[in-house]
Amino acid sequence: MGTIWVKQLTGGLDTRRLVETSPADVMIVAKDGHITRGGEFEQRAAFVPAFTLPEGTVGLAYTKSNLVVFGHDTEPSGIPTGVVYQQLEHPTGEALADVLSFDLYSGKVYAVAEFVDGSRYHFYDGALVDDWYDGRARASFRVTGGDGSSQLTNLTVNGVAIISSAVTWTTSNEATAAAIAAEINSHTSTPDYTATSAGDQVNIIAGTVGSGTNGYSVVATVATGLTLSATATTMEGGLDTDSGYEPGSFARTIGSKVYSTSGTVLHFSGIAAPTKFTTDATGAGFIDLANQASSPYDLTAICTYQKYVAVFSGNVVYIWYVDPDPTLNAKSQILNNTGTEYPRSVTPFGDADIFYLHQSGLRSLKARDSSNSASTTDIGVPIDSILLEKLQTLPPGGKVISFINPADGRFWLIVDDEVFVFTFYANAKVSAWSTYTLSTREDGADPVYFSADDAVVWKQRVYVRSGDTIYAYGGLDAAPKHDATSAEAWSPYFDATRPTADKSWCGVDVACRGTWSVHMAMQPTQIDVEDKIGTVTETTFNRERIPFTHASSHVSARFRSQGVGPCTLSAFVIHFDGADLES
DSSP: OEEEEEOOOTTEEOOSSOTTTSOTTEESEEESEEEOTTSOEEEOOOEEEEEEOOTTOEEEEEOSSOEEEEESSSOOTTOOTTEEEEEOOOTTOOOEEEEEEEEEETTEEEEEEEETTSOEEEEETTEEOTTBOOOEEEEEEEEEEOOTTOEEEEEEETTEEOOSSOEEOBSBHHHHHHHHHHHHHHOOOSSOEEEEEETTEEEEEEEEESSTTTTOEEEEEEETTOEESOSEEEOBOOOOOSSSBOOOSOEEEETTEEEEEETTEEEEOBTTBTTOOSTTSTTOEEEEGGGTSOOSSOEEEEEEETTEEEEEESSEEEEEEOOSSGGGOEEEEEEESOOOSOGGGOEEETTTEEEEEETTEEEEEEEOSTTOOEEEEOTTGGGHHHHHHHHHHOOTTOOEEEEEETTTTEEEEEETTEEEEEEEETTTTEEEEEEEESEEOOTTSOOEEOOOSEEEEETTEEEEEETTEEEEETOSSSSOOOOSOOOEEEOOOBOTTOTTSOEEEEEEEEEEESEEEEEEEOOTTSTTOOEEEEEESSOOTTSOOEEEEEEESOBEEEEEEESSSOOEEEEEEEEEESSOOOO
């Protein structure tokens, strides 16, 4: 009698190798669960609806006392206890579309807001920060109809094409507007333009502040039934002004100042003056990082890194020493060919790492050696292949958000409706990935899935906003709540060190808590083909094993938790007739 004994699962989810050649301690699927300090696979907690919001709010932030949501109008009725509303009012009354970034300064919210016309403004404690002014010219149109064959075949500004390829109507007018905006943003023209979408509206925005593009004609060419609110309009609203800076999309409190991106420029406020960015405020100023490296990308994110500040663009990371006295600011290091286009993916991990999502996968910025010089490491390699596949499906405007869950120290990277979870316990030698789906499930019912519009960590708890519902991970009670979400763990295909020989499989033993269904798959080239062989509710080592009979060269064990948890899978043994070969 031979056995394959998997004693622990410390490798977690790992997609680097083929399923038939992966190591025994990893999983090829690790869904809706995570690895514990002991190397066991544990069902995740539930996403519990905690607050229901009235219509007309966006975003999610927090203060010391409450969660915070935003809107452009006066406070709507029905804001639940535990949540407060903050009004962010556009200078000319445009509706609020999103809050791109926020941080706290002196316990008050500093927010970067984007409005439905694509303009951005900064607010501190709900008041407009006058030193920022969006003087970019813009034009807008709405997608009003179409079907799967309808297309926007060309879009020009002043005769210059601002899309590279045709955009086909897909799913809805709103989704098509988002796709048009994404196509504009992926195209480079001279002059260049960016775009945003809000509902079915597309906003075309000049790349620079000023009146130079006012009056430029915007012409859309449509085919096969695509309808727009206007196929011809003009750019307008651009202003030549010295009264403020172009508002960036990311702001962060560091020391006694607020730092903000703005194109290729890093701005910083005066000392203890979070609303004063012009140089007549003591300590205020800016650094044009376009003078420091050859990069076509705007700045995207800011993060503290040891005693420095790391400033990210799409393909360069600038490490800068900053001081309350701007004359003492100094460049420390420049890292080329790395960076991020996902500003909210940037998260400090531990006391010396920064995790961020690069176009090649999840990366870590950390000290190379005792010199503290920064280098990048490929922390996300075990899951980069599926992470990059997920990014390909991210809808235009979809969110990528990361943070550390303080309850267990795990890193979360939320990509629309899925969470990539990293568990790291150095002393226990656990370094493992897994995934969560954003979903809820009552016992006996089908799962209900949702996407993340926003997410924050507040008072040691993770909150995820989807539509007008705020979910608390684990619920609001002291003990984490579980629902009937099925945790799923798939082993690689084992060959008992003889990959070309058939084995006569004859049974499985499992060490577990909770109820798990057990399935076996025998053909690596047909990964979804499997047989259910039984259900276990307790460890079987001192009971009769689960029998199954099959002859094949390889076998993969799959486990799915059943019913309301918590459920834990600790180890399993696969039995076969033949020489005693242990994996």
